Amino acid sequence: DGGITQSPKYLFRKEGQNVTLSCEQNLNHDAMYWYRQDPGQGLRLIYYSQIVNDFQKGDIAEGYSVSREKKESFPLTVTSAQKNPTAFYLCASSIAPRGAGELFFGEGSRLTVL
Amino acid sequence: SQQGEEDPQALSIQEGENATMNCSYKTSINNLQWYRQNSGRGLVHLILIRSNEREKHSGRLRVTLDTSKKSSSLLITASRAADTASYFCATWTGTASKLTFGTGTRLQVTL
Numbered sequence: 318d319g320g321i322t323q324s325p326k327y328l329f330r331k332e333g334q335n336v337t338l339s340c341e342q343n344l345n346h347d348a349m350y351w352y353r354q355d356p357g358q359g360l361r362l363i364y365y366s367q368i369v370n371d372f373q374k375g376d377i378a379e380g381y382s383v384s385r386e387k388k389e390s391f392p393l394t395v396t397s398a399q400k401n402p403t404a405f406y407l408c409a410s411s412i413a414p415r416g417a418g419e420l421f422f423g424e425g426s427r428l429t430v431l
Numbered sequence: 432s433q434q435g436e437e438d439p440q441a442l443s444i445q446e447g448e449n450a451t452m453n454c455s456y457k458t459s460i461n462n463l464q465w466y467r468q469n470s471g472r473g474l475v476h477l478i479l480i481r482s483n484e485r486e487k488h489s490g491r492l493r494v495t496l497d498t499s500k501k502s503s504s505l506l507i508t509a510s511r512a513a514d515t516a517s518y519f520c521a522t523w524t525g526t527a528s529k530l531t532f533g534t535g536t537r538l539q540v541t542l
């Protein structure tokens with residue numbers, strides 16, 4: 318079955334540690350996105366990538382980094398510079414460029430800073 | 432920045448009733464999309480309506496778009512307990528390479 322796989326589903330981090338969230342898709346989509354969701358809030362865009370080896374900052378990129386070395390993979394690193402990293406992180410992909418069409422989402426990764 | 436704002440923030444209805452959620456946005460759009468999110472899960476795309484369309488149907492869902500008022504509504508007819516979820520609108524403006532999501536409406540359907 319085609320889809321987006323995020324891992325881990327739950328992650329705990331001590332302050333000062335970097336953590337990497339995995340996102341893999343087998344939909345053959347060019348575009349991939351990372352969103353952050355806080356309780357009772359909408360989604361805010363962290364980073365997006367329209368093509369391999371290229372990515373752009375979203376609205377809240379500070380304290381995060383990404384890479385896009387393969388079409389299927391778009392990992393997100395939450396660095397120690399992110400002041401409030403506890404949140405629900407969602408990865409998505411789309412076949413249409415620049416978010417013009419439907420987004421397909423993974424099941425999310427919940428990060429808690431201890 | 433939040434482009435879309437849903438109203439109401441929360442809605443509680445009984446099974447069989449219709450549920451209506453509204454979305455308002457600030458700038459001109461190319462399309463508007465509605466998504467559903469079950470608690471603790473990812474979002475699922477429901478329907479996309481383009482700026483030159485006024486109404487669209489998909490099963491029990493009916494979406495309207497009024498570009499003059501910069502607003503959209505999502506109607507779920509004959510609701511079921513399984514419709515309990517949060518519903519988000521998202522807008523694509525064409526100038527920015529991203530969808531911008533609203534804050535969502537939490538729908539509770541009781542038996």
